[in-house]
Amino acid sequence: MGNTGNQIKKAMEIDGAIAAAIVDSESGMTLASAGGGAAFDIEVAAAANTNVVQAKLKAMSSLRLADELEDILITLGKQYHIIRPLRRTPAVFYYLACERTKTNLAMARRSLAEIEQATAL
Numbered sequence: 001m002g003n004t005g006n007q008i009k010k011a012m013e014i015d016g017a018i019a020a021a022i023v024d025s026e027s028g029m030t031l032a033s034a035g036g037g038a039a040f041d042i043e044v045a046a047a048a049n050t051n052v053v054q055a056k057l058k059a060m061s062s063l064r065l066a067d068e069l070e071d072i073l074i075t076l077g078k079q080y081h082i083i084r085p086l087r088r089t090p091a092v093f094y095y096l097a098c099e100r101t102k103t104n105l106a107m108a109r110r111s112l113a114e115i116e117q118a119t120a121l
Contacts, residue, residue, distance in 0.1 A: 004032040007119045011094065014111050016102030018079065021046040021095045022119070025053045025085070031092065046095045049083055053093055071109060080105055084112050086119060094119075 004022050011020035012034045019035035019042040028047040036042035056069060069090070074081040078100050085093040096112055 003118070003120055007115050008032045008034045010115050011096055011112060014096065014098065014108050015104065016080075016099040016108070018097040018099060019045070020097075023047070023050060023093055023095055024091060025050045025093055026091050035097075040097060042095075042097070045081075045097065049081070049095055053083060053085065071112075073105075073109075076100070080108065082109060082112055084109075084116050086116055088119075 008020050008022065011017060017035060019033065019040050021033035021042050022031045023029070023046040024031060028050040030043050030046045033042045033046065036045075052072060052074075053069075056072060060067065060069065068087070069085050071085075072083040074083070080098045080100055080103055082096045082098070083093050084096075094112055094116055096108065098108055
């Protein structure tokens, strides 16, 4: 896993970050995580979002889209949730939850993309 702990720490430095995880989308297992707490269970959220990734990949396959999944953005009233598969290992994804009022969405996506590129998985 190498640098996953450091990469999760970097993800938590994104303005407004609530929790971050690296997740195996095939098993739903969290490989590394930080943040969350009693108010936001990152393990449960990460596992539940494997269904989102699997559904999108299935839809892309059904549509015969010859493309890659860059990221999935879920906007809630008070939060942004960003799911970003690793290019080197598409079955693994970053999951980042942020406070909407404290996060610049464009910068968060860019920062997560940079962190993903530096992840050695």
